[in-house]
Amino acid sequence: KQEVTQIPAALSVPEGENLVLNCSFTDSAIYNLQWFRQDPGKGLTSLLLIQSSQREQTSGRLNASLDKSSGRSTLYIAASQPGDSATYLCAWGGSNTGKLIFGQGTTLQVKP
Amino acid sequence: NAGVTQTPKFQVLKTGQSMTLQCAQDMNHEYMSWYRQDPGMGLRLIHYSVGAGITDQGEVPNGYNVSRSTTEDFPLRLLSAAPSQTSVYFCASSLDGVSYEQYFGPGTRLTVT
Numbered sequence: 694k695q696e697v698t699q700i701p702a703a704l705s706v707p708e709g710e711n712l713v714l715n716c717s718f719t720d721s722a723i724y725n726l727q728w729f730r731q732d733p734g735k736g737l738t739s740l741l742l743i744q745s746s747q748r749e750q751t752s753g754r755l756n757a758s759l760d761k762s763s764g765r766s767t768l769y770i771a772a773s774q775p776g777d778s779a780t781y782l783c784a785w786g787g788s789n790t791g792k793l794i795f796g797q798g799t800t801l802q803v804k805p
Numbered sequence: 806n807a808g809v810t811q812t813p814k815f816q817v818l819k820t821g822q823s824m825t826l827q828c829a830q831d832m833n834h835e836y837m838s839w840y841r842q843d844p845g846m847g848l849r850l851i852h853y854s855v856g857a858g859i860t861d862q863g864e865v866p867n868g869y870n871v872s873r874s875t876t877e878d879f880p881l882r883l884l885s886a887a888p889s890q891t892s893v894y895f896c897a898s899s900l901d902g903v904s905y906e907q908y909f910g911p912g913t914r915l916t917v918t
Binding site: 724725735738739782786788789790791794796 | 838847861864909
């Protein structure tokens with residue numbers, strides 16, 4: 694059974710720091726890997742999607758990479774801001790049906 | 806575009822009652838899904854659909870029914886509510902299953918007493 698693991702579960706950093714969130718998966722037969730942000734009491738917002746044929750995607754201060762051979766993805770956040778405080782979820786897409794398996798998330802707090 | 810909308814936002818049910826959680830999207834997305842989010846369990850897939858008239862089970866389908874008569878709507882029916890179905894339910898949609906991001910609704914918080 695596919696498992697998606699996110700480390701660390703929680704992270705607290707001072708404003709301005711660059712940081713890396715990790716996601717690992719056990720099945721490398723992947724169609725895509727998606728990163729989401731969830732604010733308390735809200736739905737999920739898509740940040741980046743990396744297709745199986747891609748190595749990385751960038752959006753503003755965010756960069757996500759995918760290494761299928763090692764079963765890992767990382768989300769790099771540059772120059773963190775208090776507004777980045779949220780839970781970040783990675784999701785493994787293992788088919789063309791849109792089905793996703795989620796990690797438990799990393800809760801990030803950026804302190805002013 | 807309103808995106809993905811879900812109603813109601815909050816609901817309290819008694820054990821044994823039935824209800825339907827509504828989900829609609831106005832982006833002409835073929836792919837729609839229902840997830841539940843529980844503390845310590847993360848998000849788990851209940852049912853999904855790859856187009857009108859086509860549905861299939863996800864990881865935790867027991868106690869739930871779905872149908873997809875139109876592209877826009879994907880309702881989730883709880884047949885006989887149980888306390889174990891207390892959760893936050895999210896509906897999601899995407900243009901396809903591989904290349905395009907998924908859009909999530911704001912969620913329905915359900916409590917079964």
